[in-house]
Amino acid sequence: MAGLIGLLFLFAVTADAGAGELALSFDDGLDPRAVPEAADWNAAILSSLATAGVRSILFAAGRNVDSAPGLALVADWGRAGHAVGNHTYAHASLSGRMTAARYLADIDRNARLLASVPGFVARFRYPYLAEGETRAQRDGVRRGLVARGYGSGAVSVDASDWYYASRFVDWRRAHAGADPAPFREAYLAHILGRVRYYDGLAQEVLGRSPRHMLLLHTNAINAAFLPDLIAALRGAGFTLISPEEAYADPLYAKVPDVLPAGQSLVWSLAKAAGRPGLRFPAEDDRYEAPVLDARGL
Numbered sequence: 344m345a346g347l348i349g350l351l352f353l354f355a356v357t358a359d360a361g362a363g364e365l366a367l368s369f370d371d372g373l374d375p376r377a378v379p380e381a382a383d384w385n386a387a388i389l390s391s392l393a394t395a396g397v398r399s400i401l402f403a404a405g406r407n408v409d410s411a412p413g414l415a416l417v418a419d420w421g422r423a424g425h426a427v428g429n430h431t432y433a434h435a436s437l438s439g440r441m442t443a444a445r446y447l448a449d450i451d452r453n454a455r456l457l458a459s460v461p462g463f464v465a466r467f468r469y470p471y472l473a474e475g476e477t478r479a480q481r482d483g484v485r486r487g488l489v490a491r492g493y494g495s496g497a498v499s500v501d502a503s504d505w506y507y508a509s510r511f512v513d514w515r516r517a518h519a520g521a522d523p524a525p526f527r528e529a530y531l532a533h534i535l536g537r538v539r540y541y542d543g544l545a546q547e548v549l550g551r552s553p554r555h556m557l558l559l560h561t562n563a564i565n566a567a568f569l570p571d572l573i574a575a576l577r578g579a580g581f582t583l584i585s586p587e588e589a590y591a592d593p594l595y596a597k598v599p600d601v602l603p604a605g606q607s608l609v610w611s612l613a614k615a616a617g618r619p620g621l622r623f624p625a626e627d628d629r630y631e632a633p634v635l636d637a638r639g640l
């Protein structure tokens with residue numbers, strides 16, 4: 344009952360996020376060789392999406408899924424009606440000494456791996472949302488993606504679910520059998536807070552609320568709380584749409600001229616427009632650690 348009351352309160356205080364449209368996307372894919380719970384987490388996420396009637400997209404990184412069991416988990420997404428996109432093979436950052444040629448070769452390697460997977464589409468998402476520190480990196484990869492026929496895999500709403508997932512695994516290990524409601528409520532508050540932030544930033548930069556694309560990951564916290572997150576987003580007034588519907592928004596055709604390039608597309612446009620006070624990187628554990636520490640989580 345306490346958890347339900349907390350969730351109802353959370354819906355009430357986040358209702359000012361306003362009505363809008365939003366799609367869910369998931370990065371990385373799960374590696375059964377390294378994560379014993381991979382099949383269970385994958386099944387839980389897909390079951391939650393099916394129950395909620397939500398179509399999504401998985402951007403799979405080859406290094407995680409390059410095994411028969413790993414590719415089988417990716418195929419489960421396609422067979423369930425979701426899209427599968429390219430997230431590079433090595434999940435390397437387009438920064439430092441990485442060249443555009445090496446990076447594009449890694450994208451091609453991943454495309455060959457995923458080509459026969461049900462649902463595979465020519466959409467690409469940069470690992471770490473890092474699109475290049477130099478013009479040579481940024482523009483070389485952008486040209487290569489266009490030449491290969493890739494559509495946008497950009498996000499408008501970034502968040503730190505990856506950090507919350509890591510803390511959640513540790514918390515659950517230390518509190519075996521405990522009610523996870525406090526962690527669930529902290530996680531939902533984080534995601535809804537970031538949706539509200541990026542929607543406000545979009546209204547500043549674009550003069551409107553676009554069809555948002557939310558970045559999530561295939562991890563423990565979404566396996567546990569995705570039904571609650573979907574309910575919270577809908578309770579805050581958002582209609583959940585498919586990735587293709589979201590990517591039809593003119594926002595995702597924009598190509599900001601900023602360096603280093605990347606982050607949320609909305610954030611990048613705000614940077615290009617000279618908006619002050621943008622933190623970099625936009626989402627990081629340094630911002631969320633004190634929040635969870637203060638909650639005793």
